[in-house]
Amino acid sequence: MDRQAWIAVTLCVLxxxxxxxxxxxxxxxxAPPPPEQTPATxxxxxxxxxxxxxxxxxxxxxxPAGEAPPDAVEAATFVERIExxxxxxVELRLTTRGGGIAxxxxxNHVGDKGVGVVxxxxxxxxxxxxxxxxxxxxxxxxxxxxxxADGSVQFERVTPQGIxxxxxxxxxxxxxxxxxxxxxxxxxxxxxxxxxxxxxxxFMTLGSTKPVHANDFPTYTRLVWxxxxxxxxxxxxxxxxxxYPLVGIEKREAQQFYRETVNxxxxxxxxxxxxxxxxxxxxxxxxxxxARRFEIPVPEAQPSLGVEGAMGLxxxxxxxxxxxxxxxxxxxxxxxxxxxxxLDHDExxxxxFGMWKLVSEALLNFMNLLHSYxxxxxxxxxxxxxxxxxxLWPLQNKANRSMRKMAALAPHMQAxxxxxxxxxxxxxxxxxxxxxxxxVNPVGGCLPMLIQIPIFFxxxxxxxxxxxxxxxxxxxxxxxxxxxxVAYLPGFNFPINVLPILMGASNxxxxxxxxxxxxxxxxxxxxxxxxxxxxxxxxxxxxxxLYYTTQNLFTILQLWVNKRxxxxxxxxxxxxxxxxxxxxxx
Numbered sequence: 001m002d003r004q005a006w007i008a009v010t011l012c013v014l015x016x017x018x019x020x021x022x023x024x025x026x027x028x029x030x031a032p033p034p035p036e037q038t039p040a041t042x043x044x045x046x047x048x049x050x051x052x053x054x055x056x057x058x059x060x061x062x063x064p065a066g067e068a069p070p071d072a073v074e075a076a077t078f079v080e081r082i083e084x085x086x087x088x089x090v091e092l093r094l095t096t097r098g099g100g101i102a103x104x105x106x107x108n109h110v111g112d113k114g115v116g117v118v119x120x121x122x123x124x125x126x127x128x129x130x131x132x133x134x135x136x137x138x139x140x141x142x143x144x145x146x147x148x149a150d151g152s153v154q155f156e157r158v159t160p161q162g163i164x165x166x167x168x169x170x171x172x173x174x175x176x177x178x179x180x181x182x183x184x185x186x187x188x189x190x191x192x193x194x195x196x197x198x199x200x201x202x203f204m205t206l207g208s209t210k211p212v213h214a215n216d217f218p219t220y221t222r223l224v225w226x227x228x229x230x231x232x233x234x235x236x237x238x239x240x241x242x243x244y245p246l247v248g249i250e251k252r253e254a255q256q257f258y259r260e261t262v263n264x265x266x267x268x269x270x271x272x273x274x275x276x277x278x279x280x281x282x283x284x285x286x287x288x289x290x291a292r293r294f295e296i297p298v299p300e301a302q303p304s305l306g307v308e309g310a311m312g313l314x315x316x317x318x319x320x321x322x323x324x325x326x327x328x329x330x331x332x333x334x335x336x337x338x339x340x341x342x343l344d345h346d347e348x349x350x351x352x353f354g355m356w357k358l359v360s361e362a363l364l365n366f367m368n369l370l371h372s373y374x375x376x377x378x379x380x381x382x383x384x385x386x387x388x389x390x391x392l393w394p395l396q397n398k399a400n401r402s403m404r405k406m407a408a409l410a411p412h413m414q415a416x417x418x419x420x421x422x423x424x425x426x427x428x429x430x431x432x433x434x435x436x437x438x439x440v441n442p443v444g445g446c447l448p449m450l451i452q453i454p455i456f457f458x459x460x461x462x463x464x465x466x467x468x469x470x471x472x473x474x475x476x477x478x479x480x481x482x483x484x485x486v487a488y489l490p491g492f493n494f495p496i497n498v499l500p501i502l503m504g505a506s507n508x509x510x511x512x513x514x515x516x517x518x519x520x521x522x523x524x525x526x527x528x529x530x531x532x533x534x535x536x537x538x539x540x541x542x543x544x545x546l547y548y549t550t551q552n553l554f555t556i557l558q559l560w561v562n563k564r565x566x567x568x569x570x571x572x573x574x575x576x577x578x579x580x581x582x583x584x585x586x
Contacts, residue, residue, distance in 0.1 A: 078142040085153050087171050089180045090332060098140035099155035099167045100127025100205065104277065104332035110471060112213050120277050120332050121207035121270075125294075125308050128207035128277060128330065129167070129185055135203045135290045135310035136257055143167070162193030163318070181333025182343070187326040191318040201315040203290065204328075207277055209270035210296055210306035213482060215539070217464065220273035223258070223291040223309040224350055226266040231349040233271075234258055236305040239293045258291040261312075265289070266345050268311040271335070274467040274481070280329040280345050281313065288312025334467035337364055351465055359458030364466060371468070378474025381543055385550040388455060389558075395451070396558055456533065456548070463541045477542045484542040499545040500538045506552035507534065513559045 082102060085092045095102040106118040121128055132138040143155035143165075152170035159165065166188040174180055191197050211221055224233035238258060242251040265286030269278035291309040298304050318324045331340070331347060340348040353360040363384065370380040389396075420427035463469065469481040476498065477484045485495040537545045 081145060083145050083147065083153050085151075085169055085171070085183070087180050089178065090183075092169065092183060092332070094145070094153050094155070094169060095123075095127050096143050096145050096155065098127050098130030098132075098138075098205075099143035099145075099157070099165075100129035100140075101169075101207065101330070101332070102127045104128070106275070106333065109275075109334060109467075114471075118212060118275060118334075120209070120275055122210075125208040125306075126205040126310075128205060128279070128332070129169075129328070130205045131165075132203050132205060132310065135205065136292065138205065158192070161197060162191070163197055164188075164190040164192055166190070179333070179336060179339045181331055181339070183330045183332070185328045185330060187328065188323050189316070189318055189325075190323045191320050194320055196317060196319050198317045199315045201287065201312060203288070203310040203312050204279065206268060206270050206279055206309040206311060208294070208306055208308035209272045209275075209277070211272055211304055212274055214298070214304070215482065216273040218305060220271065220465065221305065221307055222271055223268070223289060223307055224271050224276075224352070225262060225268035225286060225289050225311070226346060226349055227262055227264070229346055229349070231352055233352070234291060236293050236307055256292060259288065261288050262286055265311070267347065268309070269331075269350065270307065270309055271350055273465060274470055275334050276331070276350050278329075278331040278347055278350060279311065280331075280343075280347070282327040282329055284313055284326055286311045287314050334470070335465050336467055337361070338368060353458075353461050356454065356458040356461045359454050360462035363455070363458055364462050367466075368468065376474065377469055377472040377480055377543070378477070378546065381480075381546050382550050385547050385554065389551060389554040392451065393558065396555065452551075459544055459547055460536065460540070463543045466543075469541065469543050474542075474546070477546075480543040480546070481541050483539050484545075495539070497538055497542075497545075499542050499549060500534060503537060503545050503549040503552065504531075504534045506549055506556065507531065510552050510556055510559070513556060513563075 078096070081096045083094045083096075085094055086105075086107070089107055091105040091107060092101050093103040093105065094100070101121065102123045104120040106120070109118045110116065111118050126132075126135075126138050126140070130138065130140055132140070141157060143157045145153065145155050147153055148168070150170070152168050154169075155167040157165055166186075168186045170184055171180065172182065172184050174182070189197075189199070206223070209221055211218070218237060219235045222233045222235035224231055226232075239255050241254045243249060244251050267278050267280035268286050268289055269276055271277075289309065289311050291307050294306050294308060296304040296306055313326075316324050329343075329345075331343065333339070335351060337348055337351055340350065351360075366387070367377070367380050367384050370383045371377055374380055374383065416430045417427055420430060463481070466481065470479065472480045474480060476486070483495060483497045484499045485497050487496045488494060489496065533548060537548060
């Protein structure tokens with residue numbers, strides 16, 4: 001490896017270390033939090049009196065059916081009761097506080113560092129499925145609860161307007177033998193009064209989400225909704241003040257809440273990097289979404305950030321003696337693409353694969369197919385790499401031959417550069433002429449690497465959310481979905497991740513084996529692209545570094561095989577016949 005390559009390696013390593021320190025010291029700032037009220041204290045305290053609006057049209061809408069604020073005495077005195085509803089995969093802890101889901105326990109998914117199980121939502125936040133007028137200041141009245149003969153759990157209360165509100169939670173029948181994370185909720189509004197009741201619309205809370213691991217990407221902690229087959233969302237980084245890049249001018253001040261009207265949304269939910277809760281109205285459409293960010297204290301560390309949300313639903317009218325019924329599907333579980341894809345409302349769009357969707361889906365499905373045979377995700381990734389490399393092997397052979405030809409042509413190219421050093425245009429023309437005479441494609445060596453860019457970023461996008469890899473071990477790696485950190489540099493808190501370092505070493509080895517072509521641009525591409533990938537991989541899922549390291553080893557093997565073949569012989573092309581000789585022949 002020449003001097004320029006060593007300089008590039010050194011600069012990239014220094015840049016990687018600098019990036020780690022920068023990210024540690026420049027975490028996204030917290031938005032100024034509003035005076036915080038937990039749902040319990042919000043339910044216990046009377047709502048503050050609102051000032052009389054100057055315009056009658058600006059007066060707050062009447063409380064929706066089922067959520068008229070209770071008097072302070074009633075709200076302050078009831079004791080919350082939890083009623084579990086569970087199957088083999090998930091336990092829903094239903095609460096009389098608003099008649100919603102206080103927590104969803106993932107019975108077969110252990111928490112961070114193997115402690116406990118993963119818990120979606122929290123008793124300290126608003127429950128999933130509560131009906132509120134103002135999600136920024138929810139009032140959660142008491143519901144009575146009763147378990148039905150069919151195993152479902154039913155909540156009920158009567159509002160001051162005489163509207164009986166009934167919620168029934170149950171698991172629908174299924175032939176799924178595993179991964180049953182779908183529950184249904186039936187919501188009924190029965191008008192027992194003498195007058196028609198008109199609801200102007202209401203919000204249904206979606207609960208909250210927070211990172212599962214301390215180093216989860218914050219961009220995955222988000223509110224998501226689906227409109228016309230396209231998933232949209234905002235994450236925890238939306239709430240702080242936004243600045244224009246480089247100039248530093250403030251683009252938008254910090255926001256406490258996010259609120260947006262949507263046009264006939266199919267579902268809405270809360271999502272983190274590996275788990276999600278999706279609420280799908282089966283007999284209505286989402287009309288609005290709302291979210292706010294909250295801070296989660298972490299002992300001796302920077303606070304973590306979470307998001308809680310709600311979705312707006314359209315109004316309705318109930319005549320005396322009539323009932324208005326709504327049905328909802330609730331998915332509370334891991335982001336398993338194969339499971340989500342079997343649902344009926346495009347719930348798999350929560351994966352948000354973006355422009356690499358086709359590549360990500362194909363690689364994920366193939367990886368899961370291989371795992372069904374080998375029962376080890378590390379081995380499945382190695383086999384996946386071998387299959388991808390097998391498909392690209394003929395193309396890489398052609399590229400290697402092209403690079404060897406270019407290396408053999410290097411002396412001729414150098415002679416042309418010296419001959420035409422004062423005329424760059426003529427020099428380029430002669431170089432291209434030389435390539436054409438010997439059948440060399442100057443970009444042929446880069447083609448396999450360029451083809452692998454979609455594969456790399458498809459894997460990057462897919463592995464960032466593949467819940468299948470959580471806690472999947474391989475060799476010294478305890479969790480393929482996390483960096484394989486084995487230690488930290490003393491005094492610097494810099495992680496030592498073995499697999500990306502091995503990947504970097506294999507990159508250096510590969511660069512030394514690659515023929516030194518005469519094309520400077522190609523040398524720069526081959527020099528810098530693997531090092532850029534090192535920065536991508538260092539703090540990402542170990543599965544990506546495993547794929548790239550294995551691919552490097554296969555490429556090294558292929559180069560070794562190609563180098564054992566005879567070197568191409570490059571002869572100086574014969575000069576074209578002179579005009580005199582052509583005349584003599586004629």
